[in-house]
Amino acid sequence: MSTRTTTQTDAGAVTDRGPDGVPLLEVDDLHVEFHTRDGVATVLNGVNYHVGAGETLAVLGESGSGKSVTANTVMGILPVPPARITSGAVRYRGEELLTADDERRRELRGEHIAMIFQDALSALNPVFTVGFQIGEQLRTRRGMSRRDARARAVELLDMVGIPGAKQRVTSFPHEFSGGMRQRAMIAMSLALDPDVLIADEPTTALDVTVQAQIMDLLADIQREREMGMILITHDLGVVAEVADRIAVMYAGRIVEQGDVHQLFAKPCHPYTEALLASIPRLDSKGTQLQAISGLPPTLTRIPPGCPFHPRCPRARDECREIDPPLLALPGGRASACLFAEELAQS
Amino acid sequence: MTDPTTATSDKPVVATGAAASPATATAPTRTRSLSADAWYDLRRRPLFIVAATLIGTLLVLAAFPQLFTSVDPTVGDLSRARQGPSAEAWFGYDQLGRDVYARTIYGTRVSIVVGVLATTVVVLVGAVVGLVAGFAGGWVDSLLARIADVFFGVPFILGAIVVLSTFRLAVGQSVIGISALVIGTIGLLSWPITMRIMRSAAIAARNQDYVKAARALGASPLRIIRRHILPNTIAPVLVYATIALGAFIGAEATLSFLGVGLRDPVVSWGVMISEAQSYLRTSPHLLLFPGAFLVVTVLAFVLLGDAVRDAFDPKGR
Amino acid sequence: MGRYVLRRLLQLVPVFLGTTFLIYFMVWALPGDPLAGKCGDQACPPAFIEQLRAEYGLDQPLVVQYLSYLGGLLQGDFGENFRGQEVGTLIANTYSVTIKLALVALVIQAVIGLTAGVLTGLRPGGYLDNVVLTATLFLVAVPVFVTGYVLQAVLGLRLGLIPPTVPADPGFTDLIVPGYVLGSLSLAYVARLTRTSIAENSRADYVRTATAKGLTRRRVVGVHLTRNSAIPVITFLGADFGTLMGGAIVTEGIFNIRGIGGLVFESIQRLDGVVVTGVVVLLVMVYLLANLLVDVTYALLDPRIRLD
Numbered sequence: 001m002s003t004r005t006t007t008q009t010d011a012g013a014v015t016d017r018g019p020d021g022v023p024l025l026e027v028d029d030l031h032v033e034f035h036t037r038d039g040v041a042t043v044l045n046g047v048n049y050h051v052g053a054g055e056t057l058a059v060l061g062e063s064g065s066g067k068s069v070t071a072n073t074v075m076g077i078l079p080v081p082p083a084r085i086t087s088g089a090v091r092y093r094g095e096e097l098l099t100a101d102d103e104r105r106r107e108l109r110g111e112h113i114a115m116i117f118q119d120a121l122s123a124l125n126p127v128f129t130v131g132f133q134i135g136e137q138l139r140t141r142r143g144m145s146r147r148d149a150r151a152r153a154v155e156l157l158d159m160v161g162i163p164g165a166k167q168r169v170t171s172f173p174h175e176f177s178g179g180m181r182q183r184a185m186i187a188m189s190l191a192l193d194p195d196v197l198i199a200d201e202p203t204t205a206l207d208v209t210v211q212a213q214i215m216d217l218l219a220d221i222q223r224e225r226e227m228g229m230i231l232i233t234h235d236l237g238v239v240a241e242v243a244d245r246i247a248v249m250y251a252g253r254i255v256e257q258g259d260v261h262q263l264f265a266k267p268c269h270p271y272t273e274a275l276l277a278s279i280p281r282l283d284s285k286g287t288q289l290q291a292i293s294g295l296p297p298t299l300t301r302i303p304p305g306c307p308f309h310p311r312c313p314r315a316r317d318e319c320r321e322i323d324p325p326l327l328a329l330p331g332g333r334a335s336a337c338l339f340a341e342e343l344a345q346s
Numbered sequence: 347m348t349d350p351t352t353a354t355s356d357k358p359v360v361a362t363g364a365a366a367s368p369a370t371a372t373a374p375t376r377t378r379s380l381s382a383d384a385w386y387d388l389r390r391r392p393l394f395i396v397a398a399t400l401i402g403t404l405l406v407l408a409a410f411p412q413l414f415t416s417v418d419p420t421v422g423d424l425s426r427a428r429q430g431p432s433a434e435a436w437f438g439y440d441q442l443g444r445d446v447y448a449r450t451i452y453g454t455r456v457s458i459v460v461g462v463l464a465t466t467v468v469v470l471v472g473a474v475v476g477l478v479a480g481f482a483g484g485w486v487d488s489l490l491a492r493i494a495d496v497f498f499g500v501p502f503i504l505g506a507i508v509v510l511s512t513f514r515l516a517v518g519q520s521v522i523g524i525s526a527l528v529i530g531t532i533g534l535l536s537w538p539i540t541m542r543i544m545r546s547a548a549i550a551a552r553n554q555d556y557v558k559a560a561r562a563l564g565a566s567p568l569r570i571i572r573r574h575i576l577p578n579t580i581a582p583v584l585v586y587a588t589i590a591l592g593a594f595i596g597a598e599a600t601l602s603f604l605g606v607g608l609r610d611p612v613v614s615w616g617v618m619i620s621e622a623q624s625y626l627r628t629s630p631h632l633l634l635f636p637g638a639f640l641v642v643t644v645l646a647f648v649l650l651g652d653a654v655r656d657a658f659d660p661k662g663r
Numbered sequence: 664m665g666r667y668v669l670r671r672l673l674q675l676v677p678v679f680l681g682t683t684f685l686i687y688f689m690v691w692a693l694p695g696d697p698l699a700g701k702c703g704d705q706a707c708p709p710a711f712i713e714q715l716r717a718e719y720g721l722d723q724p725l726v727v728q729y730l731s732y733l734g735g736l737l738q739g740d741f742g743e744n745f746r747g748q749e750v751g752t753l754i755a756n757t758y759s760v761t762i763k764l765a766l767v768a769l770v771i772q773a774v775i776g777l778t779a780g781v782l783t784g785l786r787p788g789g790y791l792d793n794v795v796l797t798a799t800l801f802l803v804a805v806p807v808f809v810t811g812y813v814l815q816a817v818l819g820l821r822l823g824l825i826p827p828t829v830p831a832d833p834g835f836t837d838l839i840v841p842g843y844v845l846g847s848l849s850l851a852y853v854a855r856l857t858r859t860s861i862a863e864n865s866r867a868d869y870v871r872t873a874t875a876k877g878l879t880r881r882r883v884v885g886v887h888l889t890r891n892s893a894i895p896v897i898t899f900l901g902a903d904f905g906t907l908m909g910g911a912i913v914t915e916g917i918f919n920i921r922g923i924g925g926l927v928f929e930s931i932q933r934l935d936g937v938v939v940t941g942v943v944v945l946l947v948m949v950y951l952l953a954n955l956l957v958d959v960t961y962a963l964l965d966p967r968i969r970l971d
Contacts, residue, residue, distance in 0.1 A: 077874050109877030122868040126967055127890050136886075137876055172966045188876070496681035499947050501909040504927060508689050508939065511931050596806040600913060603808050604928070619808075626816070637809055645804035652800065 022094040023050035024228040025074065025113065025196050030088030032069055032078070032252075034299075041299035043069050045252035045307075047088070048326065051196065051228040056219075058231045058239040058260070060275075061249035064296055067232045070249075071198045073098075075115050076105040092196070110137055114194035118201040120181035124173040124188075130157070131169035134188045141192065156187040160217060179210035186217065190225075197222070198230045203238060215242050236279055240264065248272050251297055251307035254326060258333030268335040268343045270312045306337070314339060384657040391657070397649035404643055408455040417448040419613050428629045437635045440618070441625060449613050450635050456614040457643065460529055461595035467533030468594075469587050472540025477579070479541070480548025481571060491545070494538040503600070505535050510606040521612050528607050532594055539590075540583055547579035554578075585655040592647030599640055615640045664962070671955050679951060686943045687729050690936045732940070741941040750941045753926060758945075760833065761922035764914070765907035767835055767842030772850040773900055780857020784892070785884065787862045795858070799851035811844045811917040828919035841918045845911045849903045856899055860892040867891070898961045905953025909946050 032044035044066045051057040059067045072078045074090050076097070090097040092108060117123040125133060134156055135149035144152070150169065157165035160183040173181055182202060189197060199218060203211040219242050222229045233239060239246060239260065246263050248256040248271065256269040267273045274292045294311040297303060303310065309319040316338075324336045329344055337343065388394045407414060422443035431438045437446035479490040509531045517523030551557060552575065560570050601607030602616025609617055615636040622632035735742060741750035779799075783792040802810075818840060819827035829837050843850075864870065865888060873883045910924035919925075923942060930938035962968045 075875050077871055106877050106879065109875055111877060115875045117868065117872060119868065123872045125869040125873070125887055125891070127894075127965060128887075136878070136882075140878065140882060174967050185872075192877075492678060492681070495678045496685060499678060499682040499950055500686070500943075501906070501946055501950065503912045503924075504909070504943060504946065505686075507912070507928065507931050508686065508943075511934075512689055592804060596804075600806050600808055603806075604913065604916070626812070627820070630816075633812070641805050641809060644806070645800065648800055648804045 022091075023052050024093060025230070026050040026089075026091045027070060027074065028089040028091065030070065030073060030090065031086045032066075032073060032088075033084045033086055034082050035084065036082065036300070039300035042302060043083075043252050043299055044073070044088075045302070046254075047249070047252070048254055049247045049257065051230055053195065053228050054222070054226040055244045056222060056229040056231055056242055058233060058243035058246045059249060060233060060236070060239055060246055062234060062296055064299070065249040066252040067249050068200055071115065071200055071230065071232055074198065075109060075113060076102075110189075110194065111141065111192045112194055113196045113198065114189040114192070115198040115200065116182075116185050116189045116202055118204050120178070120185045120205075121173060123185060124181065126173055129170050129172055130176070130184045130188075134169075134184075134191055137188075137191045152191070153187075156190060157184065159190075160184070160187045160221075161213075162187075178206050179213065182206060182210075182214055183217065186214075186221070190221065193225070194227065196228045196230070198232070200232045201234070202231075204233070204235070211238065212241075218242065236275065248275070251302060252299065253307070253336065254334075255308065255336045256334065257326070258329075258335075259331065262331055262333060266344065268329060268333060268340045269337045270314050270343075271308050273343075274311075274313070384654075387657040388653060391653050393649050394653035394657075397646045397653060400642065400646035401650060404454060404458060404646065407451060408458045411451045411455060414451050415445075415448045417445045419444060419448040419452040420611065428625060428632070430629070430631055438629070438631045440632055441621065441629075446618070446632065446635055449618060450615070450639055453613045453615045453618060453636060454639065454643075456525070456608070456612060457595055457598065457616070457640070460525060460598045460608070460614065461591050461647075463529045464532040464536075464594040464598070465587050465591045467529060468536045468540050468590065469583060471533065472537040472542075473544045473580075473583055475537070476541040476544025477548050477571065477575070480545040480579075481552055481567070481575060483549075483552075487545075490541075494541045497535065498538040498542075500535060502535050502597070503604075506531050506597075506601055507604065507606050509534065510601065514606070519611065524608055524612050528598060528601060531601075532597055536590070536594075540586060543582050543586055544579055547582055548575055551575045551578045581658055585651060585658060588651030588654055589648055590651075592644040592651065595647070596640070596644045664959075667962075668955070668959065671958070675951050675955065679947060682947045683733075683940075683944045684729055686947075687732065687940055688725065690939050691725065691728065736944065742937045750938050753938060754923065754941060754945060757921055757923045757926045760920060761910050761915075761924065762908065763833065763835060764838050764842060764845065764911065764920060764922060765904060767838045768846035768849075768907055768911075769900065769904050771839070771842050772846035772853050772903070776850045776853025777857055777896070779854040780896070781861060783854070784858040784861025785865070787858070792858075795854060799854050802847050802851035805847075807844060807848065808913050808917060810847050811841075811914055814840055814844060815917060831921060833920065838920075841914050841920060844917070845907065845914045849907075852903075853896060853899065857892065857896050860895050861888060864888050864892045894961065894964045897964060898957050901957040901960055902954065905950050905957070908949050908953065910942075 027047055027049050030044050030047040031042070034041045034043050047066065047070050049057060049059065059070070061067045069078065069083075073085060074097070078085070085098060088098070092113060097105060097108070124130070131150055131153045134153040135144075135146070138144040138149040138152055139146065154165045154169050157169060162168055162180055162183055168176070168180075173184070176184060186202075197218075202218065203214050206214060215238055218229065218231075221227070231239070231243060243260045245258065246256075246260050247254050248263075248269065250271050256263065256267065256272045258268070263272065264276065267276055271292075274290075277290045278292060280289055292311055297307055297310070303320075305320040305322060306312070306315075306324055309315045312319065318338055322338060324338045324340075326334045326336045327340050328334050329340060333344075335343070422440070424443045426435075426439045426443040428441055429435070429439045435445050435447060437450060440446050440449065475490055475494070479487045479494075510527065513527055517527050554574075557570060557574050560574055565573075598607055598614065599616035599619060602609070602614060603620045603623070605620060607616055608614045609620075618636040619633055619640070622629070622636070625632055732742070739751065741754060779795045783789070783795045786792060815827055818824045825840050826837075829841060869891075870883060870888060873887045874880075878887075910922060910927065912924035912928050914920070915922045915924040916928065923946070927939060927942045929935075930942070
């Protein structure tokens with residue numbers, strides 16, 4: 001893998017980029033609409049993030065914040081009639097993806113950018129064996145023989161920690177437990193040695209102990225292969241363990257970005273603050289849990305100004321009118337709040 | 347939060363200190379229940395509107411044939427036998443000199459009534475048996491399912507012919523008797539279908555958590571069936587019923603065509619088609635008009651059933 | 664799997680007994696003189712009737728009659744009808760024709776239905792989709808005998824493309840039009856079922872995963888989508904074949920095909936009880952076995968189904 005150099009960009013952001021200064025995967029001011037029977041929903045309203053080799057970016061947000069839609073746009077698997085990409089760019093190693101032709105995008109899938117999904121039971125084809133599904137990429141895209149592909153599938157299953165891989169390779173997805181199934185899906189995504197792995201809520205459907213195992217597995221794999229990983233989740237606990245940087249999403253845009261430790265120590269956006277405050281802590285027994293009052297905006301009718309202002313405890317008059325841009329802050333952080341600097345200093 | 351003590355009273359419970367709606371002023375949203383969604387969807391489908399209009403017209407035809415013709419459908423003048431369509435008789439005359447137009451109009455009532463009653467029988471019997479079987483489970487279920495299998499194993503036309511031939515003499519010439527026999531036969535051979543639909547829906551509903559919760563709260567089986575199981579299982583049965591209605595109207599016509607279903611003095615499209623067989627080459631109008639009405643009617647019901655099923659299908663969004 | 668089949672076969676027995684007894688009861692015990700057809704239009708002399716009664720065991724209780732009939736069946740003896748014809752031979756001759764007809768109908772409905780269903784399922788809402796949907800509605804709405812008459816009149820009488828009735832020992836090509844008539848309703852179902860199956864599965868998560876793996880569209884559709892969508896369609900076709908083997912009384916009547924449907928219809932008219940019972944018993948057996956076969960096939964196709 002290329003050597004990593006850290007460089008300071010104009011905005012003061014510290015990023016892991018390749019030798020030519022280009023991040024592995026970059027999403028640039030992406031805007032996506034969905035045309036529903038209730039109107040046009042603005043699902044992505046200017047999303048920016050990037051990830052470099054060997055780093056994990058966690059994309060954090062509630063349901064409906066647009067995290068999966070962004071990932072689907074990167075992979076090119078958005079259902080395009082109801083969805084419409086209105087502006088923005090996605091770049092892989094500097095190459096523009098949204099304007100590339102379908103065949104090129106297909107080439108990139110699996111081979112360079114791979115994705116794993118939340119529910120492995122429905123994401124895997126129920127009528128084919130796990131070995132078949134892992135091996136088919138090797139057979140059709142690398143020209144491997146059936147025997148070699150099967151042997152490699154066994155290796156991959158072994159690598160992700162599935163016991164008795166040789167026998168399990170002929171099992172069907174429904175014959176695995178939840179955690180094992182997720183491991184099988186991870187094995188499948190690694191078959192072609194991708195550079196970037198997008199994990200869309202990989203542990204949400206699993207119970208807590210299994211969650212930890214899967215997250216450890218992902219961390220190990222990423223470290224060994226120096227892959228860039230985008231971890232989409234709504235679970236702050238998961239993020240703290242694994243991520244290098246976090247991008248917090250709300251109502252289709254990034255409201256805060258930065259190094260995970262700094263962000264947890266000192267959030268610079270009221271939404272992030274509220275999220276962190278809502279985590280139940282062992283030492284707060286006996287006190288009331290802090291929830292964020294209100295609901296996220298209806299995407300077909302987003303109010304003017306800052307999208308978070310109706311629920312923000314720090315909202316002031318300006319917030320109702322001005323839609324805050326993503327301001328760069330020292331230390332490679334960014335926040336979309338008019339009072340970000342105040343928060344940073346307090 | 348609502349005051350739990352008021353839950354037992356019949357007065358509407360007012361939420362004390364109702365939570366203020368979020369500052370984002372959203373427009374009032376429509377009710378989003380499945381049937382509300384379905385109706386909203388149905389109103390907009392052109393095929394549904396066409397089907398509903400057609401059926402409405404047919405129902406008027408069936409209920410008030412006198413509005414459309416003043417001729418007696420059973421009276422025939424042999425001197426006019428098999429005359430083609432003309433100004434006085436739009437559809438011509440049949441082999442006994444009876445007015446084909448009048449017979450077609452009056453036939454509407456019989457054909458639709460037979461279809462509706464047959465469907466009612468099938469739905470009632472099948473739904474009740476299926477509900478009992480699905481809900482009770484155990485040996486009751488096995489027994490009822492076996493009985494249904496026995497009737498299911500009889501090919502429809504074959505079984506119908508056997509039953510109808512056997513009782514043909516017994517019902518003689520009475521209009522009610524003949525009609526009841528046909529309705530009963532169709533019902534007898536088709537109830538296993540609704541039974542199966544209802545049974546599988548009841549089994550699925552029985553395993554739902556809300557039923558277990560109701561049981562845990564001590565609800566009686568009857569209450570559970572009425573309030574929890576029935577609303578959730580009736581939809582597939584009703585969808586089948588709308589389509590079956592069309593099919594049964596066609597089935598009656600087929601049986602009459604074979605000579606074992608309805609016959610004189612009953613007037614139905616199937617009877618007319620059956621009588622028209624021998625004159626196919628010389629007087630095609632005897633087959634054409636009742637045939638056309640039959641096709642249009644069955645089509646209307648099938649369209650209706652189709653539209654209803656699509657509207658109720660939450661996956662079709 | 665073997666245990667399951669055995670269990671199903673055992674379960675089949677009471678249903679088989681129930682259905683055949685029901686038919687036997689309806690034919691022999693209900694009002695209507697079973698001997699009416701024997702002597703033509705005249706009544707038979709009493710002595711003759713007595714002799715027949717003894718020969719056919721009609722003076723014994725119904726259950727005994729039924730059991731002795733079953734006994735004969737198990738030895739392959741379907742009995743003789745009132746004209747002295749071997750029922751077994753009658754059935755064998757006519758059933759072969761019906762099987763041919765059923766095969767033709769099955770092939771026609773499978774080929775046309777699957778093609779229409781696949782094309783419209785992959786492109787729902789398109790122009791072809793609306794055409795096919797409307798066409799299937801008509802096929803479902805128009806009763807079989809109307810389709811039969813119309814095709815016979817138009818293709819046979821008017822245009823002379825086919826003979827209006829089918830020759831006595833028909834080959835497969837002679838049966839194409841009757842096969843189409845017979846299969847027209849199921850054709851509509853196959854098309855719609857395939858269409859729905861494909862349309863639904865297109866939105867399934869595993870299709871999204873297959874695309875995300877970078878497989879070609881051809882492979883995603885041809886391998887992943889097809890394999891899953893085929894399951895309900897194949898099971899329907901199998902079940903339908905069982906129904907088709909049950910004889911097509913209406914179609915055979917219109918095209919004058921000497922199949923089992925025609926045989927049983929005639930026999931009912933003539934109140935020839937032995938033939939009717941024999942035919943119905945056979946048809947019920949075929950239908951029950953076909954259902955069993957379909958269930959087994961379903962389990963073979965879908966690994967999630969556990970037969971127990």
